[in-house]
Amino acid sequence: MHTILLLTVSNIFMTFAWYGHLKYKESPLWIAILASWGIAFVEYCFQVPANRIGHYEFTAAQLKxxxxxxxxxxFCVFSVLYLKEELKWNYLVGFGMMIGAVFFVFKEW
Structure with missing residues (x-):
């Protein structure tokens, strides 16, 4: 459970690092890059321990x-709440198909 929590926190930070600046398109690109790097550093402070702890229980492919x-x-929550973008049905179907791949990764063959 620690792994899931750490990965969730890390993903929240990384989503802001990657996409948060889209709300501030008038800001110079170099500022967006520096801000994103700063946020990404915090993300790594959660991601690295998540993978280190998680690798005792999961394979690297399962962690990924x-x-x-x-x-x-x-991202779905972020794009709707922060960017105020519509979550279209075809996005959900596509994301659902990706999530369906989880079955194949975690299934013991």
Whole structure:
């Protein structure tokens, strides 16, 4: 559970680092880059421990899959609440298909 929590916090920071500046397009690009780097540093402070702790329980591929699912969920919430963008049905279908891949990664064959 620690891994999931750390990955979630890390993804919240990274989503702001990658997409938060889109709300401030009038700001110079170099400021957006520096702000994103600062936010990304904080993200790494959660991501690295999440992967280190999680690797005792999960494989690297499983960790990456968990991270991608969390990223999709965080991004959906972020894009609707922060960027005020519509979450279209085709986005949800596409994201759902990616989440469906989780079955294949975690299934014991």
């Amino acid at each position: 899959t968990i991270q991608e699912v969390i990223t999709l969920i965080v």
